[in-house]
Amino acid sequence: MPWKALPFSDRARSKSLGEKFEVGGIPCLVVLTPACDVLTVDGVEEVQSASDEAVRLWSQGKRLFWTRPPNEGEHVWNGVSCSLCHMYPIAGVRYGCPHRDCEINLCNDCICKYTHQHSIVEYLIHGKQYSFEQIFASVPHLLGPTHDERIETKTLWENTPKTIGIYFSADRCPPDRDMTSTLAQYYLEAHASEHPFQLVFVSRDNNEESFNKYRAQMAWPVFPFNTEAALVEYFQYPPMPSLMIIKADGTIMTRRGRNYVLSKGVEALKAWAQGEKLPPLPATEFEWLGVYCDGCEMSPLIGQRYYCSTCGNYDLCSACEKKGHDHPLELIPQPADD
Known part of the structure; x- marks a missing residue:
């Protein structure tokens, strides 16, 4: 320095x-x-x-950022600044470039003043309910299982499906590849039945080569590479692999589709295709993505989760909890599906 x-x-x-x-x-x-x-x-x-x-x-004794009070009903994008006028945080509608090599964010006043080499999309507000058309508005088209096949995005909801599954995954992670293989088997089984399931892949791959290699294993439509940013942020950067099930009214039926697929198999996909919500998984089968047991190192932790606030960032599975611990342990409730 x-x-x-x-x-x-x-x-x-x-x-x-x-x-x-x-x-x-x-x-x-x-x-x-x-x-x-x-x-x-x-x-x-x-x-x-x-x-x-x-x-x-x-x-000169001045700061770069400026701000204004939000108008009634306006959303405030905490931590996000306008790349042109430097409003921080952006209040109101936020636009941006979904390309992962770009860090362009624009406020509503600057969108018409900015020319960019990539498409600019409107970001969705986390927690707000949107229709299928609004959720997928940032994607100009989908790619089909055939390498050069292009599919209109609206085909996802043209036949008025009761649900759509959104699969977030990446080729670089072994658990993701295992899940993709399992999901592909059940997806084809569901499509051969009277209850075909609508599914779309959102890649978290680091490069287009990995993306193309990975999507070749999938029999469902996929987002083109570098178009996923707005959707990933809307769903708050879901862990991988994740399967979100979205109802026709835009509400989230479950964020834990992966757990249900591993537990119920093709019957989970058939139920979702009919708009049916599955009963919560028993505590013994619940999978805590991103959490591992500090006792036996089970990763991810499956079953009941016990947390030590004294140690901090310290979790135990039910088997290790029974062995005892130096400090009091808190049983963490199983999160709701949505």
């Missing part, structure tokens, strides 16, 4: 400064005026948005 630093031994002052400026995480950059007034606590975000312009404005 070409700037001065506190000595590592001066931990007391480091702690004092962190408390004074209410630093909640790192990296954090607080910019002060010559009078030691706070110019901005969003220094990191301003540098990420427009580094040269941010530093130039700081030298």
Whole structure:
């Protein structure tokens, strides 16, 4: 670093400064005026948005970001700035580029002033209910099982399906590949029956080569590579692999379709095709994606989950809980499907 630093031994002052400026995480950059007034606590975000312009404005005693109170009914996109006017956070409609190499976000006032090499899409508000047409509006077309086949996105809901499954997965993860193989078998069985199930794949692959290799194993339509950003954010970055089941009115029937498929097989797909909600899985079968047992290292943890708040980020399965622990353990309730 070409700037001065506190000595590592001066931990007391480091702690004092962190408390004074209410630093909640790192990296954090607080910019002060010559009078030691706070110019901005969003220094990191301003540098990420427009580094040269941010530093130039700081030298003039100004900050890059600006804000305004949201109008009635407007959504506030916390942590997101407009790439053109630098409103932070964006209030109202948010637009952006779904291409993973771009970090373009635009407010409603700037959308008509900006020209971009990729398509710009409107982001959906998490928790708000949308129709199938609105949910998939950011995708111009789908790709079929045949390599060059293009399918109109509206074919997903043309025959008024009662549900649509959205499968989030990536080729790089062994559990994802196993799930894809299992799902493909049951999908074909369901389509051979009187209750075909509507399914679409949303890739989380890192590159197009992996994406094309992976989708070749699927008999259902897929989102083209680099079109998934708006949908992934709407569903709050689901863990992989995940199977979301969406009802015709846009509500989420279950976020845990994967668990049901592994437990119920093709009958789960047939039930969803008829718009039927499956009963909750028994606690002994519930799979905690992203959580592992710190005792036996079962990953993911399956069954009842016990958490130690004293240790922090410490979980045990029911078998390890019975062996005892140094601190009290809390039984974590099984989350609701939606």
